[in-house]
Amino acid sequence: MLRYAALKTGRALFVVWAAFTLTFVLLFVLPANPEDLLFDPAELNTIPPEVREQVAANYGFDEPVLVQYFERLGRALAGDFGNSVQSGKPVTEAVLGVLPNTLLLSAGALALAALIAYGIALTATSTRRPWLRNLVESLPSAAVSVPVFLSGILLLQVFAFKLGWFPAFGSDGPASLVLPLVTLAVPVSGPIAQLLVRRFTAELESGYVTTSRAKGATREQIVTGDVFRNASLPALTITGITFGNLIAGSVITETVFAREGVGRLTQTAINTLDVPLVQGIVVLVAASFAFINLAVDLVYPLLDPRLRATLALEAR
Amino acid sequence: MTDPLLRLRNLTVEYRAGRRWTPAVRDASLHVEPGEFVSLVGESGSGKTTLVQAALGLLPPAARQSSGTVQYSDVDVTGWSDRRMALVRGNYVGFIPQDPNTSLNPVKKIGQQVIEAVKFNETKRRDAAAWRDAALESLRTAGLADAERVFAQYPHELSGGMKQRALIAIALAGKPKLILADEPTSALDVTVQRRILDHLASLREELGIGILLVTHDLGVALDRSDRIAVMQGGLIVEEGPTARIIEDAADPYTRRLLDAAPSRHTGRLEPATGTRPEDDSIVLRAKGIAKTYRLRGRGRRELRALDGVDLAVRRGTTHAIVGESGAGKSTLARILVGFDAPDRTPEPGTVHLGDRELTGLGHKALREVRRDLQFVFQNPFTSLDPRFTVERIIAEPLRALQIPGDRRARVVQLLEAVALDESHLGRLPAELSGGQRQRVAIARALAPNPDVLVLDEAVSALDVSVQAQILRLLVDLQGEFGLAYVFVTHDLGVVRLIADDVTVMREGAVVESGPAAAVLAAPEADYTRELLAAVPGTRPATVR
Structure with a gap:
C-alpha cells in the first residue's frame, strides 16, 4: 500500500516537473531572443540595443540555458515564478489571488456535472418506458456537442437579459456563479453520464444483482445498496481526468461571463505575452490536476477491496 | 391433502425476437412437494433457466409470461408486481445461482x-x-x-x-420453505460439486425444505432426486420418479440423454472402421517437466504449476490427463505443443515428438513440428475467428504451413471426415451450433495430417448429447487415421469412454498413471478413488 502511494505520488510530481520543463523549453529556449517577448511587438524595433541587453541581464537571459533552467527550477520549488511582465507583481501572488475563484467554479461545476450525470443514469436505468430511456440516453452526446461559448451566450440571453434572474457579469456573490456553473457543467457531464449509464446497465445485469433480488431486495434497495457504488468506481477515474477539461473550459467561461479567475488570467497573459505568468499558470494548473488525480488514485483502494488485495499481494 | 410448495400450471414464456414473440417455455407444468428433491434436466436452450426465472418473477425485460399460473402453497402469484414478489423471494423461496464467481x-x-x-x-x-x-x-x-x-x-x-x-x-x-438451484455446481470441480450437492440433499432432510435443482447433467439428477423432469425445446417431455426414469424412460429424448451420459457406459468406445494398431512405440514423450510462474511484486513469490511430470503417449492411442482446476493439466498440454516452455532449471524438462526434441526449438522449427502435432482448444465459441468462413478457418493451417495441393478439395475432405459437408464451406462460426464449431476446430487441427492431437477440455463446453457425438467422432477418426490423442479433461466419466492410458494429476504432480481400464477399476491412489466417487450418475447403479 505504501509502495503504491509512493509510486502514485512520484508520478504526480513527475507530471508537474514535466510541465515546468516543457514550458521552460517552449517559452525560454525556443524563441531566438526570449527578451523580445517582453516588449510590445509594435515597439520592438524602436528599442535601443542597450536597453534590450539590460533587460536580458535582468531576467538572466545572458547566462547559459542550463544555468537558467536550474535557477528557475530552484526558485519555482520555493514558490517563486518571477514577476509578471505586465503588472510587475509576483506571478505566484497573481495566480493565487484568482485561484480560489476558479477552484470554486470548477469544483462547483464538477459537483453539478456529477449530479446531472447521476440523474441521467438513474432515470435511464430505472424507467420502464423505452421512449423515456432513449430520450435520456441521448442527452449526454447532446451535452457534449454544444460548445461552451454558445451555451454560455444562450444562457446569458435568456436568464440574464430576458428574465433578469441572474447577473450577467462579474464575480460577486453566489448569484453570479449560477450561470457560469451551468455553462461549464453541462458539457463535462456528458462523458460521465455516458459512462454511468453503461456501468449501471452492466451492473444491473450482473450475477450478484440476481442474487440480491432473490434475497428479496426491491429494485430501489439494489440500486442504492449494490449497484450505485460498483457503477461509480470507473466514473471516479474519468472524473479526475475531467477536472483538466474544467480548467480548460474555465478560460472560455470566465471570458464570456467576465469573471475573475485563472482562465481569464491565462487569456490576458497569453494576449500580452507575459511569459513568466504563463509558465506560472501552466505549472500551477498542472499541479492541481496532478493533485486531484493523485487523490482519486489514493481513494480507489479504499473503495475497492479487490484492488486493496492486489496491492497487499504485491507488497508482500 | 396440502398444496405443493410450488406448482406451475401450463406455463408459457415467450421472448421478443424483433417484432415476433418466440416461446422459450411451452405449456410446462411442474410441482415440488415439501421435503422433495426434484431435478429439472435439459440441455442448453431447453428453457429450464427461463422456467426458474418465471417462477421467481425474475424474467428479463425481453420476456413475458403469456399464459399459465405460478402458485406457492395456496397463493397464486401469477402477475404479481415486482414489489410484491420481493416479499415472496428470499422469504418463501430461496435461489442458488449458477456461477458463484x-x-x-x-x-x-x-x-x-x-x-x-x-x-x-x-x-x-x-x-x-x-x-x-x-x-x-x-x-x-x-x-x-x-x-x-x-x-x-x-x-x-x-x-x-x-x-x-x-x-x-x-x-x-x-428461512425459505423451497429452494430453487440453477446449475449450482456446473462451475465447480467434481469433488466440490459432490460435497455441495450432498449438503443440499442433507438440508432437505434436516430442514424439510423442498428443492428444485436445474441441471444439464442427468448423472447429477439421477444421484439425488426423488423425481426428475426432462425438458427439451421448451417442453417438459418426461416427468416421473427417478427409478422409473432409469428403468423405463418413455420419451426417446430421455433415453438418448441416458445413453449419452458418460457414466452409463462401462467400456471404451470402439471405432466404426479401421483397427487400432498393436504398436507400442512412443510417439510423444515428456520427461521431467516443471513450470514455475513468477508472480509480480517485490517478494519474488513463485507458483509451481508443474513439478517433475513425465508422460508417454503411445502411437495411435488416447492418453487422458485428468485432474481438477489447478492441477496443472492445461499448462502441461501447452508445454507439450510448445506454446509454453518448461523450466530449464534445476534440470531441463524435455518433450520429444518421435525422435525430434521440441523443447528449445525456435519459431521456425516449431512450425515444422506443428505439421505433426496439433491442438484443439476448450471453447469452440472463442477459438474460431468470428469473421472467417469455415473454409478459411480449416484452410488456414494449410496456408500457414505451406502444404501444397488443392486446398478446397482438402477442406471438403476434412469436413466430410468430421461429418459435415460442402454446404458448410461458406458459413461463419456464428451460424454454427457448439457441436458443429468443435467439429470445425477438429477439422482444422486435422488439416496438416498430424500424428498427435492435443485436446484441452475439448468437450467440456458442450451439451452431453453433443459431447457423446464428438467423442464418437474422435474415436472413429483415431481408427481411420491412426491418430494419437492427448486428452485433457476434468471428467473421469469421459476418460472411461475414450482413454487407453490415463494420468491423474493434482497440484502440479502426477498422482497415478497407467492403463485406463486398470486405473479406473482398481485405483491405487486415494485421490483417484475420491475423483471416481465424485463422478455424477454412478450411485443409482450401485444403490438401487
Whole structure:
C-alpha cells in the first residue's frame, strides 16, 4: 500500500516537473531572443540595443540555458515564478489571488456535472418506458456537442437579459456563479453520464444483482445498496481526468461571463505575452490536476477491496 | 391433502425476437412437494433457466409470461408486481445461482451480504448483534464451519466452493420453505460439486425444505432426486420418479440423454472402421517437466504449476490427463505443443515428438513440428475467428504451413471426415451450433495430417448429447487415421469412454498413471478413488 502511494505520488510530481520543463523549453529556449517577448511587438524595433541587453541581464537571459533552467527550477520549488511582465507583481501572488475563484467554479461545476450525470443514469436505468430511456440516453452526446461559448451566450440571453434572474457579469456573490456553473457543467457531464449509464446497465445485469433480488431486495434497495457504488468506481477515474477539461473550459467561461479567475488570467497573459505568468499558470494548473488525480488514485483502494488485495499481494 | 410448495400450471414464456414473440417455455407444468428433491434436466436452450426465472418473477425485460399460473402453497402469484414478489423471494423461496464467481457483490464482505438476506425477510426489528448471529448461523448451516472468518472476508478471498456455500447461506437466510438451484455446481470441480450437492440433499432432510435443482447433467439428477423432469425445446417431455426414469424412460429424448451420459457406459468406445494398431512405440514423450510462474511484486513469490511430470503417449492411442482446476493439466498440454516452455532449471524438462526434441526449438522449427502435432482448444465459441468462413478457418493451417495441393478439395475432405459437408464451406462460426464449431476446430487441427492431437477440455463446453457425438467422432477418426490423442479433461466419466492410458494429476504432480481400464477399476491412489466417487450418475447403479 505504501509502495503504491509512493509510486502514485512520484508520478504526480513527475507530471508537474514535466510541465515546468516543457514550458521552460517552449517559452525560454525556443524563441531566438526570449527578451523580445517582453516588449510590445509594435515597439520592438524602436528599442535601443542597450536597453534590450539590460533587460536580458535582468531576467538572466545572458547566462547559459542550463544555468537558467536550474535557477528557475530552484526558485519555482520555493514558490517563486518571477514577476509578471505586465503588472510587475509576483506571478505566484497573481495566480493565487484568482485561484480560489476558479477552484470554486470548477469544483462547483464538477459537483453539478456529477449530479446531472447521476440523474441521467438513474432515470435511464430505472424507467420502464423505452421512449423515456432513449430520450435520456441521448442527452449526454447532446451535452457534449454544444460548445461552451454558445451555451454560455444562450444562457446569458435568456436568464440574464430576458428574465433578469441572474447577473450577467462579474464575480460577486453566489448569484453570479449560477450561470457560469451551468455553462461549464453541462458539457463535462456528458462523458460521465455516458459512462454511468453503461456501468449501471452492466451492473444491473450482473450475477450478484440476481442474487440480491432473490434475497428479496426491491429494485430501489439494489440500486442504492449494490449497484450505485460498483457503477461509480470507473466514473471516479474519468472524473479526475475531467477536472483538466474544467480548467480548460474555465478560460472560455470566465471570458464570456467576465469573471475573475485563472482562465481569464491565462487569456490576458497569453494576449500580452507575459511569459513568466504563463509558465506560472501552466505549472500551477498542472499541479492541481496532478493533485486531484493523485487523490482519486489514493481513494480507489479504499473503495475497492479487490484492488486493496492486489496491492497487499504485491507488497508482500 | 396440502398444496405443493410450488406448482406451475401450463406455463408459457415467450421472448421478443424483433417484432415476433418466440416461446422459450411451452405449456410446462411442474410441482415440488415439501421435503422433495426434484431435478429439472435439459440441455442448453431447453428453457429450464427461463422456467426458474418465471417462477421467481425474475424474467428479463425481453420476456413475458403469456399464459399459465405460478402458485406457492395456496397463493397464486401469477402477475404479481415486482414489489410484491420481493416479499415472496428470499422469504418463501430461496435461489442458488449458477456461477458463484459472479454472483456475490465483489466490494462487500460476505457477512454483510448474508445479513442483508436476513434483514430483507424479517418483519421484527432487531439489534446488530442479533442480525450477526442469524447470519453466522446461516453460514454454518450452509456447511461453512469457520463461519466467523468467512463472515469478515470478501468474495475474492474465497474459493469457488466456499462462495457457493456462502450463496447457499444467503438462500437459507430468509428461512425459505423451497429452494430453487440453477446449475449450482456446473462451475465447480467434481469433488466440490459432490460435497455441495450432498449438503443440499442433507438440508432437505434436516430442514424439510423442498428443492428444485436445474441441471444439464442427468448423472447429477439421477444421484439425488426423488423425481426428475426432462425438458427439451421448451417442453417438459418426461416427468416421473427417478427409478422409473432409469428403468423405463418413455420419451426417446430421455433415453438418448441416458445413453449419452458418460457414466452409463462401462467400456471404451470402439471405432466404426479401421483397427487400432498393436504398436507400442512412443510417439510423444515428456520427461521431467516443471513450470514455475513468477508472480509480480517485490517478494519474488513463485507458483509451481508443474513439478517433475513425465508422460508417454503411445502411437495411435488416447492418453487422458485428468485432474481438477489447478492441477496443472492445461499448462502441461501447452508445454507439450510448445506454446509454453518448461523450466530449464534445476534440470531441463524435455518433450520429444518421435525422435525430434521440441523443447528449445525456435519459431521456425516449431512450425515444422506443428505439421505433426496439433491442438484443439476448450471453447469452440472463442477459438474460431468470428469473421472467417469455415473454409478459411480449416484452410488456414494449410496456408500457414505451406502444404501444397488443392486446398478446397482438402477442406471438403476434412469436413466430410468430421461429418459435415460442402454446404458448410461458406458459413461463419456464428451460424454454427457448439457441436458443429468443435467439429470445425477438429477439422482444422486435422488439416496438416498430424500424428498427435492435443485436446484441452475439448468437450467440456458442450451439451452431453453433443459431447457423446464428438467423442464418437474422435474415436472413429483415431481408427481411420491412426491418430494419437492427448486428452485433457476434468471428467473421469469421459476418460472411461475414450482413454487407453490415463494420468491423474493434482497440484502440479502426477498422482497415478497407467492403463485406463486398470486405473479406473482398481485405483491405487486415494485421490483417484475420491475423483471416481465424485463422478455424477454412478450411485443409482450401485444403490438401487
